[in-house]
Amino acid sequence: xxxxxxxxxxxxxxxxxxxxxxxxxxxxxxxxxxxxxxxxxxxxxxxxxxxxxxxxxxxxxxxxxxxxxxxxxxxxxxxxxxxxxxxxxxxxxxxxxxxxx
Numbered sequence: 041x042x043x044x045x046x047x048x049x050x051x052x053x054x055x056x057x058x059x060x061x062x063x064x065x066x067x068x069x070x071x072x073x074x075x076x077x078x079x080x081x082x083x084x085x086x087x088x089x090x091x092x093x094x095x096x097x098x099x100x101x102x103x104x105x106x107x108x109x110x111x112x113x114x115x116x117x118x119x120x121x122x123x124x125x126x127x128x129x130x131x132x133x134x135x136x137x138x139x140x141x
Contacts, residue, residue, distance in 0.1 A: 073129035084118030
């Protein structure tokens with residue numbers, strides 16, 4: 041029997057000496073997923089704001105308005121995608137905790 045530490049908790053892991061089979065709770069790192077979600081969200085917000093400003097400033101210049109509109113759309117998509125890593129890890133950890141019981 042061994043263990044690994046995730047966050048502030050130690051998780052036991054059992055290793056069968058004959059077969060090498062490993063059993064125990066499989067956990068994903070929620071901190072890494074939350075940081076990834078935060079970075080994606082911040083990038084999306086920055087692109088959204090810059091795209092909106094470029095679109096407004098680009099009213100007299102159609103090419104600048106198109107570029108700003110594309111940045112706006114990319115910012116919205118990043119904002120919608122940002123929570124996926126955090127939610128995915130939460131669901132994975134929740135399911136693996138239920139399987140271990």
